[in-house]
Amino acid sequence: MVDVARLAGVSQQTVSRVVRGATNVAPDIRERVELAITQLRYRRNPAAAALASNRTMTIGVVSFELSVLGPSVALYGISEEARQHGYSTRLVTIDSLDRAAIRAAFDSVGSDAVDGVIVLAPLHEAIAVLEALDIDVPVVTFQQGTPPSSTSVSIDEVRGARVAVRHLLDLGHETVWHVQGPEGWMATTARRRGWAEELAAAGRVGPPPLETADWSAAEGYRVGRELARTPGVTAVFAANDPFALGVIKALDEAGLEVPGDVSVVGFDDVKESPYYRPALTTVTLDFEAIGHVAVTRILEMIRGESHGDIPYIQPEFVLRDTTAAPAH
Structure with a gap:
């Protein structure tokens, strides 16, 4: 580090700040230090730093x-x-x-x-x-x-769920069914709460949430077959995208079109969501x-x-x- 400081014409403390990624270093000085690091092939020694x-x-x-x-x-x-x-x-x-x-x-x-x-x-x-x-x-x-x-x-997953449900209500659906996550997970609680709060705020009656054993597409498919047999289902909010994928497959097998007969919204925005057929409306979490x-x-x-x-x-x-x- 002393050699790098000497070559760059700066203090050792400045070199340390650059190596640690500190933001309080002028761009031209950072460039000089990084050039010196490259020329000297300097590598930080974690053991020495510790x-x-x-x-x-x-x-x-x-x-x-x-x-x-x-x-x-x-x-x-x-x-x-x-x-x-x-x-x-x-x-x-x-x-x-x-x-x-x-x-x-x-x-x-x-x-x-x-x-x-x-x-x-x-x-x-x-x-x-x-x-x-x-x-x-x-x-x-x-x-x-x-x-x-x-x-x-x-x-703020409660807000994310509320936005998803509000979208379905604004489209004209009377109520929204919910495929919830497995019990014990904080995500399950937050997404179910957002769904229930938005329905209540709109004065709508929420049907009982559909329970699952894990976060898999297989559970979404199992619940989706139940939804396909239930009269009057027009909108579904799934607690994650794999659930939505399983629900859509079950509805398709029952001869119901998405979104023609039933609208489906997922949650999480997994990388494959844009490539579902049809592409999935969902909520992105970073x-x-x-x-x-x-x-x-x-x-x-x-x-x-x-x-x-x-x-x-x-x-x-x-x-x-x-x-x-x-x-x-």
Whole structure:
């Protein structure tokens, strides 16, 4: 670092700021430092940095169900943002939500081996157990649909669900059926709440939500066959896009057209959604941003610089081809 500073004609502290990705460096100075780094083939030594700062330069990540879209995409955002700040990540997955399993996960991460922990387990039971644990490093959680706080990152999924239901009501549908997620997930609660609140605000009666065992397209198909046998169904709000895919297949097999006979809205906007047939109207959630925001806040907490609540990440409605006015 001293050699880089000498070649670039700047202080060692300036080189350090450039390497750490700090923003308070003039563009021309940053360019000079980066050129010197390239010429000298300088590589930051994480072990030396850790010794100098009394930090491990590692962020622990505790996750549940990486097969589910939200945590898996958030994990990518975490690893990318951490790398930009010179941090590595240490992942531990949990397969049970009891206190012992979550405690074991934190022990496995090792508070002496990480500077902070990000928890990607957006389930009510996991958060309840976590709050009862005594953890001696900063912790940031991923929670869905909960109010903003200083230590949790959240998407306003209640609002996302309300926007989806409002779209269907504005098209002229009398009510909206809901394929809900499995119990225990914060996303299930938030999306069901948004659906119910928007129907209530419009003075409409909501039919009983259709329960599922997991987040798969197979469950959407199973429930979709039930919907296809139910008279008067014209609009469906599915709690995720795979549910919507399964519902559409079941309706098609029953001879019902989407959106001619039944309108369907999904949630999450998976990468395949524009290529469903027809292309799926849905709600986009920026799960990758969850990871970036979580790392930003955990680093602020490590430095003792965190202030205020973390703002909601807002969903966006995406209009495609699976919704239309009801047939008369």
